[in-house]
Amino acid sequence: xxxxxxxxxxxxxxxxxxxxxxxxxxxxxxxxxxxxxxxxxxxxxxxxxxxxxxxxxxxxxxxxxxxxxxxxxxxxxxxxxxxxxxxxxxxxxxxxxxxxxxxxxxxxxxxxxxxxxxxxxxxxxxxxxxxxxxxxxxxxxxxxxxxxxxxxxxxxxxxxxxxxxxxxxxxxxxxxxxxxxxxxxxxxxxxxxxxxxxxxxxxxxxxxxxxxxxxxxxxxxxxxxxxxxxxxxxxxxxxxxxxxxxxxxxxxxxxxxxxxxxxxxxxxxxxxxxxxxxxxxxxxxxxxxxxxxxxxxxxxxxxxxxxxxxxxxxxxxxxxxxxxxxxxxxxxxxxxxxxxxxxxxxxxxxxxxxxxxxxxxxxxxxxxxxxxxxxxxxxxxxxxxxxxxxxxxxxxxxxxxxxxxxxxxxxxxxxxxxxxxxxxxxxxxxxxxxxxxxxxxxxxxxxxxxxxxx
Numbered sequence: 001x002x003x004x005x006x007x008x009x010x011x012x013x014x015x016x017x018x019x020x021x022x023x024x025x026x027x028x029x030x031x032x033x034x035x036x037x038x039x040x041x042x043x044x045x046x047x048x049x050x051x052x053x054x055x056x057x058x059x060x061x062x063x064x065x066x067x068x069x070x071x072x073x074x075x076x077x078x079x080x081x082x083x084x085x086x087x088x089x090x091x092x093x094x095x096x097x098x099x100x101x102x103x104x105x106x107x108x109x110x111x112x113x114x115x116x117x118x119x120x121x122x123x124x125x126x127x128x129x130x131x132x133x134x135x136x137x138x139x140x141x142x143x144x145x146x147x148x149x150x151x152x153x154x155x156x157x158x159x160x161x162x163x164x165x166x167x168x169x170x171x172x173x174x175x176x177x178x179x180x181x182x183x184x185x186x187x188x189x190x191x192x193x194x195x196x197x198x199x200x201x202x203x204x205x206x207x208x209x210x211x212x213x214x215x216x217x218x219x220x221x222x223x224x225x226x227x228x229x230x231x232x233x234x235x236x237x238x239x240x241x242x243x244x245x246x247x248x249x250x251x252x253x254x255x256x257x258x259x260x261x262x263x264x265x266x267x268x269x270x271x272x273x274x275x276x277x278x279x280x281x282x283x284x285x286x287x288x289x290x291x292x293x294x295x296x297x298x299x300x301x302x303x304x305x306x307x308x309x310x311x312x313x314x315x316x317x318x319x320x321x322x323x324x325x326x327x328x329x330x331x332x333x334x335x336x337x338x339x340x341x342x343x344x345x346x347x348x349x350x351x352x353x354x355x356x357x358x359x360x361x362x363x364x365x366x367x368x369x370x371x372x373x374x375x376x377x378x379x380x381x382x383x384x385x386x387x388x389x390x391x392x393x394x395x396x397x398x399x400x401x402x403x404x405x406x407x408x409x410x411x412x413x414x415x416x417x418x419x420x421x422x423x424x425x426x427x428x429x430x431x432x433x434x435x436x437x438x439x440x441x442x443x444x445x446x447x448x449x450x451x452x453x454x
Contacts, residue, residue, distance in 0.1 A: 004085050006247040008078035013070055018238040020273045020348060021231065022061035023280035026355055028231070028347040029322035032309060036453060039319040047216045047224040049125035052118065055232040063235060069117045072149055076105045076112075077239070081247035087378040088398070095401035097394060098255070099414040100244050100271060101381070107172070109384065109416030110267050111142035111227055114236035118225045119146035129153040129222040131215045133183065133208030135162050135263070135342070136386065137169025138416055139227030144178035157183040157211040160203035168420040183208040190214055190315045205264075205342045206314035206328055213317040228264025229312060229321075229346050237270025240413060245274055248411075254285040255411040257397055261389040262293035262302065262360070265346030271413035272358065273348075291358045292397075293349060294389040296368075298436040301326055301345045302353050302360035304443055309453040310344060320451060323350040326438075327446030343446075361393055364435040368392045369428040372418070384416040385424050 021027055030038040041053050048056070055063060065073075084097040102110035122130060130152050134140030140156040147154035156178050163170060163182040173180045183203045184191035190210040194201050201207075209226070216224035226233060241258075248254055258275050260268030272293075278286035295301060302324045310325040312318035323344045330343040345353075352358045372388035374395065375381070383391060390412040401408050418425065427433050 003251060004083040006081040006250055008243060008246055010074050010078070012243070012246060013073055013077050014065065014239055014242040015070070016062040016064050017235045018242060018274050018277055019058055019061055019063055019235050020269075020276060021059045023277055024348075024351065026351060027059065028351045029309075031319035031321050032453065033319055044319065047213060049121045049127065049223060051121040051124065052232050055235055056230060066117070066120060069120050072116050073239075078243045079104050079240070081244055084375070084379050087375060090374065090378045091395065091398050091402065093398040093402040094405060094407040095398040096253070096407065096409045097398055098409065098411045100240055100411065101414045102240065103381065103384075103414060103417035105142075106145050107138060107141040108419065109138040109142065110237060110240060110270060110413070111139045112145060113239055113270065114227065114233045114266065115139070115142035115146035115225070116149065117236050119143065119150045119152055122223050122225070123150040123152060125223075127152065127221065127223045129155065129219070130225050131155045131157070131212040131222055132225045132227065133157045133159070133205055133212045134227070135159050135205050135208075136384070137162060137166050137173070137420070138384070140178070140180065141169055141172045141176070142227065143225050144173040144176035147178065148176045154178040155215070156180045157185060157208040159183055159205060159208050160201065165423060166420055172420070183211050185211060187211070188214045204314060204330075206312075206330070209313035210315035210317055213313060214315070217317070228266040228342070229344065231348060233266050234269040234273070234346055234348050237266045238273055240270035241272060241274030244271065244411065253409055256288070256290065256408040257410045258289065258291045259294060259390045259393045259397070259410065259412040261386045261413070261415060262295045262345065262349065263299070263342045263386065264344070265293070265349035267386070267413050267415045268293045269346060269349055271411070276352070276357065292393055293353070293358060293360045294393045295360065295362050296389065297362040297364045298438055299326070299342070300362040300438065301343065302350070303362045304438070304440075305345070306447050306450070307350060307354050308450055310450055312344060316451075320453060321347050323347045324353065325450070326443055327449055329449055330443070330446040363389055363392045364437075365433055366428070366435050369425070369433065371395050373425075373428075381414065382418045382425070383414055384418045385421055387413075387415045387418070390414070
């Protein structure tokens with residue numbers, strides 16, 4: 001019987017993370033401080049420990065994973081690489097479809113890959129408390145779990161629309177000992193101002209980041225943690241693709257197409273960047289490799305945003321980053337893929353897209369749930385709404401192979417299970433979900449507020 005589930009042993013967990021900055025033809029532009037000059041480590045040190053800052057600014061290709069982090073990774077890593085044979089049959093495609101399943105982690109998603117090292121480095125630095133934001137709750141769950149592993153208190157600002165849509169994610173965080181507040185909240189100046197302007201504000205990741213950063217910057221015992229976007233987060237997530245490469249080697253295959261959902265960029269980068277390393281090194285297998293970032297059409301950062309310096313949060317507390325952005329005060333609709341409702345994108349992903357080294361597609365909400373249900377009925381796993389975006393793109397690629405007769409190998413990142421997203425599926429089955437194309441004039445209005453640089 002042909003192997004459909006490709007496993008690695010615990011001692012196969014990578015010993016180093018991969019940093020794509022070392023192989024980029026155009027390195028990312030530096031973050032800028034309030035004076036328009038490159039941000040200094042001292043400016044960023046108010047909310048991050050030194051080890052994280054070193055990783056954020058590093059151009060070193062390989063960065064060692066601390067043994068303490070690898071020991072906790074062993075709770076769920078290596079994660080399986082699975083061939084979706086039943087989905088292939090249902091589609092009638094000659095393509096081979098593989099997915100890297102990150103839903104096996106304690107939090108049910110890929111997010112602990114970065115939460116654990118971030119908690120570790122903060123513990124090493126003598127920090128007692130962590131603040132963070134979360135959209136769908138996967139990152140909030142993950143940093144709550146990681147904080148518990150290292151004895152750190154955690155406060156999570158959860159985007160209000162997701163706080164209400166996903167109560168069980170909130171309960172997961174509380175089970176691991178975290179405090180969880182709907183954002184915007186009355187706990188910060190940012191939250192109080194926004195609630196005064198609009199008491200029914202649904203929140204956004206940009207607002208929740210502002211609240212978490214504001215609190216962290218005001219307390220010496222507290223640091224901020226981020227679940228996507230920044231270079232060090234992308235670095236930690238590279239463990240996904242590094243394991244996948246070992247697994248493909250075991251069965252003598254190599255992907256033609258690598259696909260990941262993309263909000264801030266960490267899950268796409270995690271699966272794709274280690275394969276892009278092969279292309280950069282001249283590996284013939286990766287000569288025609290395609291890497292596709294998949295975003296919601298209601299928050300089309302790469303496909304309709306502008307490559308410019310912008311704040312990472314809604315209130316301007318963060319340094320300015322060169323990225324594809326819809327504008328820091330962009331307010332996305334309350335779609336159910338809450339983890340993809342972010343106005344910007346990773347500077348690394350953005351630079352690679354700008355240079356034409358990766359692709360991006362935007363897909364509508366109903367088509368993603370259609371794909372998620374089709375996948376669940378074939379493969380048994382109910383995917384998170386964010387993961388459904390990658391599944392949609394993978395199915396579309398497989399159907400193109402059916403039309404052309406090509407037998408491509410397709411890999412996508414199944415970033416998490418949807419066990420705590422069933423209210424979203426309930427609304428889909430009831431016909432209560434709708435597609436939302438963000439009006440071009442609204443995007444233009446938001447982009448008109450970009451900070452002036454240079």
